[in-house]
Amino acid sequence: MNRRNILIFLLCVMLGFGIIIQGKAAHGEMLYVSAKAITDYKTTIDSEKMEIEKTKNLIEESKRELVLYQDSNTDNTDLLVSNIEKEKNLYEMFSGAMDLKGPGVIITIDDGVRPLFEGEDINNILVHDADILIIINDLKKNGAEAISVNGERLVETSSVICSGYTVEINGVRYARPFTIQAIGDGNRMTSSLIGPEGYGTSLKNWGVLFEIELSDEIFIPAYTRERIYKYTEKVKEIGVL
Amino acid sequence: MKKNGAVIVVGLLALFIGLILSIQISTNAGSDQGGLVPLAKLKGYEVELNKVKEEKAVALQQLIDLEKRITDIESEKAKEDTFVSGMVSDLEKYRMFSGVVDVQGPGILITINDPVADKYQEDYSIITNNFDLLLGLVNRLKEAGAEAISINEQRVSNTTEISLAGSNININGTPTAPPYFIKVIGNPQTLDGAINLRGGIIYIMKAKYNLVVDTEIKDKILIGRYNDVIKFKYAEPIPEAKN
Numbered sequence: 345m346n347r348r349n350i351l352i353f354l355l356c357v358m359l360g361f362g363i364i365i366q367g368k369a370a371h372g373e374m375l376y377v378s379a380k381a382i383t384d385y386k387t388t389i390d391s392e393k394m395e396i397e398k399t400k401n402l403i404e405e406s407k408r409e410l411v412l413y414q415d416s417n418t419d420n421t422d423l424l425v426s427n428i429e430k431e432k433n434l435y436e437m438f439s440g441a442m443d444l445k446g447p448g449v450i451i452t453i454d455d456g457v458r459p460l461f462e463g464e465d466i467n468n469i470l471v472h473d474a475d476i477l478i479i480i481n482d483l484k485k486n487g488a489e490a491i492s493v494n495g496e497r498l499v500e501t502s503s504v505i506c507s508g509y510t511v512e513i514n515g516v517r518y519a520r521p522f523t524i525q526a527i528g529d530g531n532r533m534t535s536s537l538i539g540p541e542g543y544g545t546s547l548k549n550w551g552v553l554f555e556i557e558l559s560d561e562i563f564i565p566a567y568t569r570e571r572i573y574k575y576t577e578k579v580k581e582i583g584v585l
Numbered sequence: 586m587k588k589n590g591a592v593i594v595v596g597l598l599a600l601f602i603g604l605i606l607s608i609q610i611s612t613n614a615g616s617d618q619g620g621l622v623p624l625a626k627l628k629g630y631e632v633e634l635n636k637v638k639e640e641k642a643v644a645l646q647q648l649i650d651l652e653k654r655i656t657d658i659e660s661e662k663a664k665e666d667t668f669v670s671g672m673v674s675d676l677e678k679y680r681m682f683s684g685v686v687d688v689q690g691p692g693i694l695i696t697i698n699d700p701v702a703d704k705y706q707e708d709y710s711i712i713t714n715n716f717d718l719l720l721g722l723v724n725r726l727k728e729a730g731a732e733a734i735s736i737n738e739q740r741v742s743n744t745t746e747i748s749l750a751g752s753n754i755n756i757n758g759t760p761t762a763p764p765y766f767i768k769v770i771g772n773p774q775t776l777d778g779a780i781n782l783r784g785g786i787i788y789i790m791k792a793k794y795n796l797v798v799d800t801e802i803k804d805k806i807l808i809g810r811y812n813d814v815i816k817f818k819y820a821e822p823i824p825e826a827k828n
Contacts, residue, residue: 348592351592352592352595355592355595355596355599356599358596358599359599359600359602359603362599362600362603362604362607363603363606363607375624375627377627380699380709380710382630383752383753383762384762384763385627385630385631385634385762386630387752387753387760387761387762388634388762389630389633389634389637390760391737391759391760391761391762392634392637392638392640392641393637394758394759394760395641395738395759395812396637396640396641396644398759398812398813398814399641399644399645399648399812400644401813401814402648402812402814403644403647403648403651405814406648406651406652406655407651409655410651410654410655410658413655413658421662421666421669424658424659424662424669425668425669425672428659428669428672428673428676429672431676432672432675432676432679433822434815434817435676435679435680435682435683435685435815436679436822437817437820437822438679438683438742438743438744438815438817439679439682439683439684439743440682440743441679441682442822442823443822443823444820444821444822444823445820445821445823446819446820446821447819448819473724474717474721477717477720477721477724478717478720481720481746481747481748482746482748484744484745484746485746485748485755488744489744489817489818489819489820490820498743499682499743500682500683500684500741500742500743500745501727501731501732502727503724503725503727503728504724505724505728512728527819527820528818528819528820529818529819563823564820571682573681573732574732574772575690575691575692575732575770575771575772576688576689576690576732576733576770576771577688577689577690578681578686578687578688578689579686579687579688579689579807
């Protein structure tokens with residue numbers, strides 16, 4: 345009995361030493377790394393994973409389409425036509441080439457009217473292009489499906505640029521007040537803008553006029569100008585990216 | 586003898602557990618808060634990153650193959666039928682406008698990175714916390730006639746947002762980390778001139794925020810497609826009243 349106890353004791357000692365030695369030796373080289381570098385690594389990995397997920401969604405979509413095409417191999421012209429039509433409509437809506445309606449929000453921003461403090465810069469209470477940009481960005485972040493500023497539909501190439509006393513959008517000049525309309529989840533967009541950290545709240549604190557209201561039916565016109573690609577061309581070879 | 590056998594088994598088990606524990610310790614040691622981190626842990630991240638990158642490449646290839654088969658079927662039909670052919674070319678046009686096509690052309694590549702940090706600043710990303718700089722830059726580029734833009738491979742589409750989410754920037758809902766690579770297709774001279782001027786946006790990034798910004802003119806830039814599934818939940822088309 346005694347001998348057994350001693351044996352087990354010895355084993356325990358060995359095990360303990362083993363762990364310590366292994367733990368020390370296996371650490372290998374140590375590097376000085378900032379927390380930022382590690383989070384950047386993690387973010388990049390998350391980002392790639394998200395990309396894979398998105399690609400897989402697209403693959404599912406394509407598979408569905410392909411099955412649809414191949415099922416009715418005899419005469420699939422009607423099916424093909426209706427599918428192309430459907431897709432064309434979707435991309436027409438997405439690219440801003442179609443008039444849209446739906447529920448959403450109407451935002452009005454205008455220069456402030458409060459008296460200035462002594463020596464205060466008037467710019468503090470004026471609306472700038474950056475304000476409009478940030479509001480638009482916030483709307484997009486909260487799921488806006490279509491946005492217009494003073495009735496001008498925003499598309500993927502639209503810029504909002506301050507030039508003197510006017511703001512230029514899609515090459516057309518607009519002056520204050522600015523009305524931004526967005527179709528989407530009105531409650532979500534509103535709460536983001538007028539929450540305690542919201543940009544609308546901060547504009548109000550500066551003294552800029554900011555109003556937001558929900559609407560059941562918003563009309564957003566199509567972008568009707570011609571789009572010419574002078575430099576861009578479709579990638580033809582497969583698998584270059 | 587029998588007793589001894591049992592002891593040997595226990596001994597082996599103990600050795601085994603010890604080994605596993607030590608491996609665990611060595612890969613998990615060093616907190617995520619940075620500081621002295623074992624090389625093994627960093628290597629682990631690198632390996633994982635490479636793995637997901639490979640996986641992505643495989644998925645992309647599969648998507649490209651599938652899409653080719655679909656366009657083949659469509660263009661086959663288009664050859665026989667002029668009506669279908671008109672529709673297919675319309676579809677192509679709107680796909681291009683929507684940014685769901687891989688494109689190439691001349692343009693510029695802008696690289697933005699945080700300044701080389703001193704010890705106290707290194708955990709704070711300037712570009713991440715001033716993401717409105719990216720917003721402003723993209724706006725300037727669009728004004729200068731950019732035809733296609735991507736930020737860290739996220740295509741800038743009609744609904745693309747740039748937003749701060751915790752400690753990183755989300756673009757198209759996808760987390761991104763510095764350095765930022767902004768690819769732009771358009772007239773290279775105009776694009777370059779519009780952002781690289783005294784007092785311009787890049788000047789401000791460098792002078793006021795200490796960011797490391799580099800602009801390169803390229804003859805050919807590849808920009809990937811917008812890869813989110815497009816869905817409309819609220820908006821509906823207005824029946825066309827034309828004609």
